[in-house]
Amino acid sequence: xxxxxxxxxxxxxxxxxxxxxxxxxxxxxxxxxxxxxxxxxxxxxxxxxxxxxxxxxxxxxxxxxxxxxxxxxxxxxxxxxxxxxxxxxxxxxxxxxxxxxxxxxxxxxxxxxxxxxxxxxxxxxxxxxxxxxxxxxxxxxxxxxxxxxxxxxxxxxxxxxxxxxxxxxxxxxxxxxxxxxxxxxxxxxxxxxxxxxxxxxxxxxxxxxxxxxxxxxxxxxxxxxxxxxxxxxxxxxxxxxxxxxxxxxxxxxxxxxxxxxxxxxxxxxxxxxxxxxxxxxxxxxxxxxxxxxxxxxxxxxxxxxxxxxxxxxxxxxxxxxxxxxxxxxxxxxxxxxxxxxxxxxxxxxxxxxxxxxxxxxxxxxxxxxxxxxxxxxxxxxxxxxxxxxxxxxxxxxxxxxxxxxxxxxxxxxxxxxxxxxxxxxxxxxxxxxxxxxxxxxxxxxxxxxxxxxxxxxxxxxxxxxxxxxxxxxxxxxxxxxxxxxxxxxxxxxxxxxxxxxxxxxxxxxxxxxxxxxxxxxxxxxxxxxxxxxxxxxxxxxxxxxxxxxxxxxxxxxxxxxxxxxxxxxxxxxxxxxxxxxxxxxxxxxxxxxxxxxxxxxxxxxxxxxx
Amino acid sequence: xxxxxxxxxxxxxxxxxxxxxxxxxxxxxxxxxxxxxxxxxxxxxxxxxxxxxxxxxxxxxxxxxxxxxxxxxxxxxxxxxxxxxxxxxxxxxxxxxxxxxxxxxxxxxxxxxxxxxxxxxxxxxxxxxxxxxxxxxxxxxxxxxxxxxxxxxxxxxxxxxxxxxxxxxxxxxxxxxxxxxxxxxxxxxxxxxxxxxxxxxxxxxxxxxxxxxxxxxxxxxxxx
Numbered sequence: 001x002x003x004x005x006x007x008x009x010x011x012x013x014x015x016x017x018x019x020x021x022x023x024x025x026x027x028x029x030x031x032x033x034x035x036x037x038x039x040x041x042x043x044x045x046x047x048x049x050x051x052x053x054x055x056x057x058x059x060x061x062x063x064x065x066x067x068x069x070x071x072x073x074x075x076x077x078x079x080x081x082x083x084x085x086x087x088x089x090x091x092x093x094x095x096x097x098x099x100x101x102x103x104x105x106x107x108x109x110x111x112x113x114x115x116x117x118x119x120x121x122x123x124x125x126x127x128x129x130x131x132x133x134x135x136x137x138x139x140x141x142x143x144x145x146x147x148x149x150x151x152x153x154x155x156x157x158x159x160x161x162x163x164x165x166x167x168x169x170x171x172x173x174x175x176x177x178x179x180x181x182x183x184x185x186x187x188x189x190x191x192x193x194x195x196x197x198x199x200x201x202x203x204x205x206x207x208x209x210x211x212x213x214x215x216x217x218x219x220x221x222x223x224x225x226x227x228x229x230x231x232x233x234x235x236x237x238x239x240x241x242x243x244x245x246x247x248x249x250x251x252x253x254x255x256x257x258x259x260x261x262x263x264x265x266x267x268x269x270x271x272x273x274x275x276x277x278x279x280x281x282x283x284x285x286x287x288x289x290x291x292x293x294x295x296x297x298x299x300x301x302x303x304x305x306x307x308x309x310x311x312x313x314x315x316x317x318x319x320x321x322x323x324x325x326x327x328x329x330x331x332x333x334x335x336x337x338x339x340x341x342x343x344x345x346x347x348x349x350x351x352x353x354x355x356x357x358x359x360x361x362x363x364x365x366x367x368x369x370x371x372x373x374x375x376x377x378x379x380x381x382x383x384x385x386x387x388x389x390x391x392x393x394x395x396x397x398x399x400x401x402x403x404x405x406x407x408x409x410x411x412x413x414x415x416x417x418x419x420x421x422x423x424x425x426x427x428x429x430x431x432x433x434x435x436x437x438x439x440x441x442x443x444x445x446x447x448x449x450x451x452x453x454x455x456x457x458x459x460x461x462x463x464x465x466x467x468x469x470x471x472x473x474x475x476x477x478x479x480x481x482x483x484x485x486x487x488x489x490x491x492x493x494x495x496x497x498x499x500x501x502x503x504x505x506x507x508x509x510x511x512x513x514x515x516x517x518x519x520x521x522x523x524x525x526x527x528x529x530x531x532x533x534x535x536x537x538x539x540x541x542x543x544x545x546x547x548x549x550x551x552x553x554x555x556x557x558x559x560x561x562x563x564x565x566x567x568x569x570x571x572x573x574x575x576x577x578x579x580x581x582x583x584x585x586x587x588x589x590x591x592x593x594x595x596x597x598x599x600x601x602x603x604x605x606x607x608x609x610x
Numbered sequence: 611x612x613x614x615x616x617x618x619x620x621x622x623x624x625x626x627x628x629x630x631x632x633x634x635x636x637x638x639x640x641x642x643x644x645x646x647x648x649x650x651x652x653x654x655x656x657x658x659x660x661x662x663x664x665x666x667x668x669x670x671x672x673x674x675x676x677x678x679x680x681x682x683x684x685x686x687x688x689x690x691x692x693x694x695x696x697x698x699x700x701x702x703x704x705x706x707x708x709x710x711x712x713x714x715x716x717x718x719x720x721x722x723x724x725x726x727x728x729x730x731x732x733x734x735x736x737x738x739x740x741x742x743x744x745x746x747x748x749x750x751x752x753x754x755x756x757x758x759x760x761x762x763x764x765x766x767x768x769x770x771x772x773x774x775x776x777x778x779x780x781x782x783x784x785x786x787x788x789x790x791x792x793x794x795x796x797x798x799x800x801x802x803x804x805x806x807x808x809x810x811x812x813x814x815x816x817x818x819x820x821x822x823x824x825x826x827x828x829x830x831x832x833x834x
C-alpha cells in the first residue's frame with residue numbers, strides 16, 4: 001500500500017447511506033400490476049465501477065446529506081453499486097434454467113414499464129415499452145418525490161427486437177445491438193452533459209444521477225425525474241380501452257404533480273380534476289413546443305407520446321439535439337423512416353394534447369370516441385393561445401428584456417411584440433439556396449443566419465451610435481458560415497424585413513423606456529448586458545456534445561468520477577445562459593483549464609451546426 | 611498618453627480609482643469598452659464592471675472579447691471609445707489573443723490618438739514593455755500554457771508592472787532579485803492602488819512601491 005493510500009485509510013471515517021436502501025424496486029405504480037409493467041427479479045451485476053456520480057442531484061433528492069463533500073468514498077461507492085449495479089433475470093435466463101447465487105438476488109421485483117412506441121407493429125402498446133430499462137423506485141425528500149430508473153439493465157420482453165424476431169434474448173447478446181438490453185457509457189455521458197446543461201437553462205429534462213461502467217464500454221445509466229411517466233405510458237391504455245388502468249395512471253400523475261407542488265389549486269372533485277389536468281397539459285405542451293422551437297431543440301416527438309415526459313420534459317437523449325441556428329428542416333434518418341423536424345414538433349405536441357382531450361372525455365363518459373372528434377376541442381385553442389403567448393414572451397427574453405420590461409411590453413403593446421417577432425422569424429427561418437443536403441445522420445436544408453449574433457451586437461451598436469445600422473452591416477453580422485453569396489443577395493422583401501426588424505426593435509426599446517420612466521440608453525444597456533449572456537457567442541450544439549464526449553472517452557481512463565463531476569459542473573456553468581442567475585465572480589477573469597479549453601474550442605467549432 | 615494601471619482587487623477596492631479614470635476621460639457621456647482577458651465567463655464580469663461604472667452615470671459600454679471572432683462593425687465602434695479597459699486574468703493568454711486578433715497594434719494607435727487605456731492586473735502588465743512579471747512569484751503566477759516565447763508587449767511605458775503586491779519580506783525578496791536583472795524599474799502595486807499616467811505626468815494612487823537595481827523604494831505623489 002502506498003503512503004497516500006495508507007493515509008486515506010487512516011483518516012476516512014466509515015459512513016452509511018440509508019436512503020439508498022429505499023431504492024429497492026418498489027414504486028406506487030407497481031400496484032397497477034401487469035397492465036403497467038412486467039416485473040422482473042433482479043440480481044447483482046458484478047464488475048462495475050462508478051464512472052460518474054451527480055453529487056448535486058444526489059443531494060437535491062436526499063440520497064446523500066446536503067453537506068456531503070463532492071468526493072467519492074468506499075461506502076458511497078458500495079451503496080451506489082449495491083443499489084444500481086443490477087441486471088434483470090429475464091425470460092432467456094428462466095428458459096435456460098440459469099442459476100444465480102441466492103445472495104445476489106434482490107428481494108423485490110423491478111418494473112419494466114409498458115408504453116406505446118410507433119416502431120412496434122401493432123401500434124397498441126401491448127408488447128412495447130422499456131426494452132432495456134427498469135424502474136429502481138421512488139425517493140422522497142422534503143415533501144417531494146423523484147422516480148429513478150436505469151437504462152442498460154438487461155433485455156426485457158418489451159424491446160422491439162423481442163417482438164420482431166419473436167424470441168427472447170440473452171442480456172448482452174452481441175448479435176442484436178439495441179435489443180441486447182445493455183447501454184453504453186458514451187450514451188450515458190452524452191445524456192449527463194446535455195441534460196445538466198438544459199436543466200441549468202431551465203429546460204425540463206430527465207437528469208443523470210450516475211453511470212456505472214462495466215467491461216466493453218457497457219454501462220448502467222441512472223436517470224431521475226420527479227415523474228418519469230410519458231404520455232405513451234397512458235396512450236397505450238387508451239388505444240386498448242383499459243379504462244381502469246388509464247384512470248389509475250392519470251390519477252397517479254395528477255396526485256404526484258399536486259404532492260410535489262408542481263401544480264397548485266388542484267380541484268378535489270374528480271371531473272374537475274380531469275378538466276384541470278387537461279388545461280395544465282395543454283399549457284405544458286404548448287410551452288414545451290415553444291421552448292423547443294426557440295431554443296432550437298430537436299426532440300423527436302410523434303403521435304405515440306414517446307421521447308417526452310408527461311410534464312413536457314425531455315427523456316432519452318439518443319436523438320435529442322440542440323442546433324446552433326434554426327435548422328428547422330433537419331430530419332434524423334432512422335433507417336426505416338425520417339424523423340419529424342423541429343417545425344413539425346408543434347403539430348405533434350398539439351396532437352398529443354388532442355389525445356389528452358380524448359382521454360379525459362373517455363374517463364368522464366366511459367365511452368371512447370375517436371380522436372377526430374376532438375379536432376376542435378377547446379383545449380387545442382388553449383394550446384394555440386398559450387403557444388403564441390410563450391413565443392411572445394420568449395422573443396423578448398432572447399432580445400434581452402427583463403421580466404419586468406417584458407411583462408410591460410406584452411401588456412401595453414402586444415401587437416408591436418408580434419410585429420417584431422415576425423421580422424425576427426423571417427431571418428431566423430431563412431434557408432440556403434443549396435437546398436436539402438445529406439448530413440451525417442440525416443438530411444438538412446441549412447439555416448443561414450445566426451440570430452444570437454445580431455441580438456448580442458445590435459444593442460451595443462445602438463447604444464454607441466444611437467441610429468440604425470446599415471443593411472450591409474446587418475447582414476455582415478448575422479450571416480453564418482452556411483450562407484453563400486447567393487443566399488445573401490438583396491431582395492426587396494429582405495430589405496423591408498431588415499428595416500422592420502430595426503424599426504420594431506427600437507420601438508420596443510422606446511416603449512419600455514417611456515413606460516418605465518428610464519432613458520432609452522438605460523434600457524438599451526440593460527438589454528445589452530442580458531443579451532450578452534443569453535446570446536453568448538459559444539453555445540453548445542448536439543454535434544459539439546458528441547465530439548466532446550468522444551474526446552472525454554479517450555481521456556477517461558485517467559479521469560475518475562470526482563474529476564468527471566468537476567468537469568461536468570464547470571462545463572455546465574460555462575453553458576448556463578440565464579441572465580437572472582446570481583453568479584458570483586472573482587475580480588479577475590478565470591481562464592479554464594487546458595482540458596476545458598479544448599472542450600470550448602469544440603463548442604466554438606460547432607456553434608452553428610446540428 | 612493616458613493610462614491607468616490597477617493593482618487588483620474588486621470594484622469596491624477600486625471605486626476611487628475608477629473616478630480618477632473618468633476624470634482623465636473628461637467627458638459627460640463617455641464610451642467605455644471592456645476587453646476581457648478571456649471570453650470564458652466574461653459576460654458576468656462585464657455585468658459587474660457595468661454595474662460599477664453605471665454608478666458614475668456612464669451609459670455607453672461595449673463588451674468586446676478578442677479570443678472569439680469579431681466583426682469590423684463592432685470593432686470600429688470600440689476604437690471610437692473614450693476609454694478601453696483591459697481586464698485581469700491570465701497574461702499569457704491575453705497577450706496571445708491581443709496579438710492574434712490584431713488588437714495589440716490597434717490599442718497602441720488608440721493610445722496615441724489620446725484614448726484612455728486602463729488595465730487591471732494582467733491588463734496592466736500588458737501595457738508595459740514586457741510581461742515577465744506575470745511569471746513570478748512562484749506562489750501566485752500565471753501559467754504560460756500558451757507557451758508564448760516572445761514576452762514583449764504593448765510597450766507604452768518605460769517601467770514594468772507588478773500587480774497584487776503585498777508589502778512583505780517574501781514578495782520583496784523576489785522583486786529585489788528580479789530588479790537586479792531588469793533594465794527598467796518595476797512598479798509594485800497592491801490591490802486597490804494604482805498608477806495614473808496623464809500625458810507625461812505620473813501619479814501614484816494609494817500605496818505604490820518601486821524596485822530598481824536591487825533596491826526598494828516607496829513611491830510618493832499619493833493622490834490619497
